[in-house]
Amino acid sequence: MHLAYPAVLAVLLFCTGLYGVLARRNAILVLMSVELMLNAVNLNLVAFDVWLRDTLHAGQALTLFTIAIAAAEIGIGLAIVLMVYRNRGTADIDRLRDNAETPGGDEADHEQTGKKAEATA
C-alpha cells in the first residue's frame, strides 16, 4: 500500500478537526474536534510504524498511550466544561471573554454581567 494514502487521510482528518476547533461554538463540539485531530495523528503513527517495521513498535505503543491520554483529557475537559457551564450558564466558547481588553474595567464588568444575564434568560 502506498504510504501516501494513510498520510493524506491523516492530514485531511487533522485539518477537519482543526476547522472544528476553530469554528465550533459549543465547547463539547470543540472537544469532539480535538478527538478527530488526535485520531488523525494516531493513524499517522500506525501507518509509519507499519511502514518502518519497527522492532520496538514505538508507533503502536505511542498510539496506545495517546488513546489513554485522550481518554483522560476528555474526562478532565468535560469536567471543566461542566463547571464552566454551572458557573456561567453557558458552554459557548466565544462568550467566555474574561481575558478581553475593554476600555475601562467597570464597563467590562457591566458587559460581563449583562451577557451573563442575557445567557441565563
Added chain:
Amino acid sequence: MTSVLSLAGPAGPGFLSPTGTEIAFLLVGVVTLAAAVVTVTTRQLVHAALWLVVALGGIAVEYLLLTAEFIAWVQVLIYVGSVVVLLLFGLMLTKAPIGRSPDADSGNRPAALVVAAAAAAALVWVVVDAFRTTWIDLDGPAQGTTRVSGEMLFRNWVLPFEALSVLLLAALVGAIVLSRKGDEDAEGKR
C-alpha cells in the same frame, strides 16, 4: 484525492493499478473523512456526536487494514464505546438543544476555514511530495496482532505504561474534584 491520485511515482507499483487493500482503504477513508466533515459542520449537536462515531469507527477499520488489529479494537472500545458516550453525556448535562441550533458555529468560522484550508494545502503538498513513492509492504506477519502488541508493550514499554496508569488515576481524581458541585451538597450527591 484526485490530485493525489494523478501523482504517480516512477518507483513501486503505480497509483493507477491499486491493490484490493488500497481500494478498501480509499473507500473507508472517503467515508471517514465525510463523517468527520459532517461532524464539524452539522448544526445538530447530537448528530455531530453520532457522526463522530462513524468517523472513529472508520479509523478503526483503517487500523485493521494496516494490520494493527489490537489498536483497532482498542479504538473501538475506548473511543466509540466510552469517549463518545462521555461526550453525549456532556451535551446533555450542558442542556445542549436537541435539533437544529442556528448558532452552532461561532463568528470565527471564515478565519477557521482559511486557516484549515491553508494548513491542509500545505500539509498535503508536503506529505505527497515526500511520500509519493513510498510503499508499505503489508505482506508477511501481521505487525499489530494482540500477541505482538502485548509482547512489545510489556517488554519494552512497561515503565511508560505504569506511568500512564498514574496519569489516568490523577485524571480520574481531577475530574471528580472538578465536577463536584460543592462541599455542602457533595454529601447529598454521594
Added chain:
Amino acid sequence: MTTTTLAVLVPLLPFLGAAAGLLLGRTAPGFVRPLAVLPTVAALVLAVLVAVRQGGGKAVDAATQLTPTGSVPIELALHLDGFAALTAVLVGVVASCVQIYSTGYLRDDPRYPSYAALVSLFTSAMLLVVYSGDLMVLLVGWEVMGICSYFLVGHYWETPEARAASLKAFLVTKLGDVPFLIGLFALAADAGTFRITGVLGAVTAGGIDHPTLVALLLLAGVAGKSAQFPLHTWLPDAMAGPTPVSALIHAATMVAAGVYFVARLLPVFAASAAAMTVLAVMAALTMVGSALAALAQDDIKRVLAYSTIGQLGYMSGALAVGDRGAAVFHLLSHGAFKALLFLAAGVVIHAAGTNSLAAMSRMSGLARRVPDAYWTMTVALLALAAVPPFAGFFSKEAVLVAAEHTALGDRDVAPAGAGWIVFAAGLLTALLTAAYAARLWLLAFHGKGAEAPDHGRQPVAMNAVLWVLALPSLAFGLAVTSLDDWFDGNALTPTTTTAVLGTGLALAGGLVTYAAWRRAVPRAAHVPIGAVAAHPDAEPAVSEAEAIATHAPAYGSIASAPDPADPGRLLLGPLHRHAATGFHLDAVYTALFVRPVRAAASLVRFLDREVVDTYVRGAGATTGLLGAAVRRAQTGNVQTYLSVLLAGSVVLAVAAVLVAAGA
C-alpha cells in the same frame, strides 16, 4: 599680636558672632544681644588698633595660599594701607552703633536673632572687602553683602513694599555684578594675578591691554553697589527696610564698597581717560538728579536715601578727577553723619508715628519730644549741607578742590573735561543739598498744628548712639590736616575759592528754602493731611513698618504726598512731579526691561504650554491610540487567538519548507 593677626581678627569676629547668633538664636535668646554687640565692638577696637599700628605709613601686605587654584592664583591676602585702616574704623563705628541702636529699635522683634546675625555677617563681609588684598576674596565679601542686603531690606517681609524692595535691590545690584565679575576676570587675565598689589604693578608697567573695557565693566558693578546712575533705583526703595539697616547698609558701608573699590584700583581706571569721563558724567548726573529728587520726597527716609545717592556722587566725582584721598575722606565723614541722620530719623519716625514729612509738618513740638534726635540731626544736616566747620564741609571741599585743580589743569590724573563736569555739578548739588537739608529740618521739627503725640522717652541705647555719632559729624573735619599722610599725600585742605563758593551756595540754598517755607506754611492749615501709627507703644520698628505700609494708601504714592505747603513743591515748580518719581526712571526701566522680559516670559510660557506640551501630549496620545488599536485584538475569544496562532504556524512552516526546497 602682629598687625596682620589683628587685621585677620577684625572681619573674623563679627563672622563668628553671626554664626553663633544664627546657631543659638532659637535655643538661647539671652545670648543674642551680647553675641550681636560684643563681636562688633571688639572688631571696632581691633580695627582702631590696626589703624594706630599702621599709622598711615607703608602698606602692610600679607598673603597665604590655601590651595592651588589653577592658572591665576587666588590668595587670602591682606592689603592694609591708610584707606583700609580708616575705612575699617568707620565700618566698625557705624556697625557698633547700629547694633547697639537695634537692641532698642527692634527690642521685641521675634526675628531679632536672625536680624542681628545678618547685620554681623554683613559687617564681617564689609570688613573683608576693606582689608582684602585679593580681588577674588574681595568679591566674596562683595556678594555676601549683596545677599545680606537682600535679607535685611526684606526684614518686614509681611509688607509688599519690603518684598518688592529687597528683590529689586538684589536684582539691580546683581545686574551690575555680572559685568563686574567679567571685568575682574579680564583684569586678572591681563595682570596674571588677583592680588591688588600685583594688578597695580601691572598697570604701572602698562600690562593691561584693554584698560577702557575693563574699567567700564568694573564701573557697572560699582554703579550697582554704590547706587550710581543708572543703577541707583534700588536704594530709595530699599528704605522699606528697618532704619538701622538703612543706616548700616545704605549709608555707611555697602554703598561705600563701590567707591572704596574704585579708590583701591584707581590706577586701573585712571589708565583710561574714557572711563574717567564716563565716571565723571555718571557722578554729575547722579548728584544733580538725586538732589532734585530728594527735594520732592515726602518719606523722610527717602529724602535721606536720595541724599546718600548724591553724596556717593560726590565720592565718584572725586574718583573721576583721580583724587581718591578726597573720595575716601568724604566717604568717612559722610558715613558718620549719614548713619547719624538715619538713626535719628528712626527716632523721629517712632516719635511722630509717621514717616511722612507732610504729616510731621502738621505737628508742633516734635523737637521737644525727641531733643536728642533734634540736636544731633541738626548737626548732621549741617554737616550734610557742608556748613563749616562741620565734617561734611571739609570733605566736600576736598572733592571740589580736586575737581577745580583738575579742571584748571593743575592735576593731570584725569581729563580736564571730567574736572569741569564734576566741579559744576558739585557746586549745583551743594546748593540743592542745602535746600533739601533745610526742607527736611523745617518740615520735621518746625511743624505747626496739633501737639505731637507723646510716646515717652526713647530708649537710652538709641539716644546714646546718636551722640556718639554726632561727635565725628561735628569734629572729624578738623582732622583734615593730619589725614594727608594716611592717603596719597594730596592736600585735602579747602582753598578760599571753593570754600567761599561752596559755603555761599549752601547758605543760599538754605535761605531760599526758608523763604519758600515761610510762604508755603500758611497753606498747611487749609489742607489737613497726615496719618499716625496705630501702635504707638510697640517697639519703634513696628511704627516704622506700619508707616511704610500705610504711606501709599494714605498719600497715593510711596514717595510723595499731595501737600501744597511743601516748600520743595514751590521750589521745584513743574519739575516736582517728575522729581518725586525719581525722574520716571523706574517707569523707563519698566518699559525697557520689565515689559520685554514679561512678554518674553509669557512667550516662553506659551511655547511651553502650547507648543512643547503639544508634542508631549501628542506622544502620549499616539501611544494611547496605538494601545487602543492593539487592544482591539485582545477580544478574549480563545478561538481567535488560536486561529491567529495557527495561521502564523502555517506561514512559518510553508516558509521553512520553501527555504528547505530552495536550498
